[in-house]
Amino acid sequence: MKLIQGTTLAQSWLDACEHLLAQPGWVDTTVVLxxxxxxxVRRHDKAVAEALDAFLIAHDQYNSHTVAETIFPGYEYVHRGLDGVYKSYPDEIFPRIKDHPQFRHWGTYAHRLLRRTDCNGREYNPLAELIKKMRQKNPVRASYEVGLGFGFDLATYDDDEDRGSRLGGPCLSHLSFKLIGGKVHLTVMYRSHYYIQRAYGNLLGLARLQAFVAEQVGVATGPLVCHSTMAVLEHGKKWGWKKGEVAPLLVTCRGKTRNATPIVDAYG
Known part of the structure; x- marks a missing residue:
């Protein structure tokens, strides 16, 4: 078990990777960021992300922005606003994603947060409903726990679709939002988490989702907590890079954090 506390995504991701590098088999359970x-995003945080992306692209993997888009459609939000998230993505973008050969195993998080069907066959938007609950100024008695920070949970694991699969399916199992002290807090759980290929992009997408919710509610953004029930510093033929390439990557990333100016860039 390892608790890693950091200020930014890049700092926390890199600290976690270095922790995993020191574990037997480069695997640990209950890694909490x-x-x-x-x-x-500080300048050296951006430099760390750029070094990781260069490594991933050189090994025919998706960069962190592409991974982030599977959790929250930030591109659509920037270019089309709220309609881009609630309408354009599920109605125009996601149908194209469904044709991708990896669709069954990856890339469905954002759609699961934006489109569900209830027991009566009625389609609804879980994320919009969550934000609506957070906006309530005078919650009814049954929702009073909103003030205590409870009642804002989103599950991405679907028993109907995922229960028959031993492998694949969503690694991101649960998202829990809290409205505490005028800030939106987000805690997420991963059943399995690959720290080179996916984790930084996952964190980026979650941070964008959290910022979106906070903006829609009209409050600030609080901490992000990520609980990986199994965290892996992956390598090998399946991933496209050798074990001997991982440590040099982390050394390069760590080098980006030294002697860097503390100027803060706009989040993007």
Missing amino acids: HIKEPAR
């Missing part, structure tokens, strides 16, 4: 300012 507590990221104080998930929307903050």
Whole structure:
């Protein structure tokens, strides 16, 4: 078990990778990241992300932005606003994603957060409903726990679709939002988490989702907590890079954090 506390995504991700590098088999259970300012990106944080992306692209993998888009459609939000998230993505973008050969195993998180069907066959938007609950100024008695920070949970694991699969399916199992002290807090759980190929992009997408919710509610963004029930520093033929390439990557990333100016860039 390891608790890692950091200020930014890049700092926390790199600390976690170095922790995994020191574990037997480069695997650990119950790795918890507590990221104080998930929307903050310093210049050396950006340099770390760029070094990781260069490694991933050189090994025919998706960069962190592409991974982030599977959790929250930030591109659509920037270019089309709220309609881009609630309408354009599920109605126009997701149908194209469904044709991708990896669709069954990856890339469905954002759609699961934006489109569900209830027991009566009625389609609804879980994320919009969550935000609506957070906006309530005078919650009814049954929802009073909103003030205590409870009642804002989203599950991405679907028993109907995922219960028959031993492998594949969503690694991101649960998202829990809290409205505490005028800030939106987000805690997520991963059943399995690959720290080179996916984790930084996952954190980026979650931070964008959290910032979106906070903006829609009209409050600030609080900490992001990510609980990986199994965290892996992956390598080998399946992933496209050798074990001997991982440590040099982390050394390069760590080098980006030294002697860097503390200027804060706009989050993007």
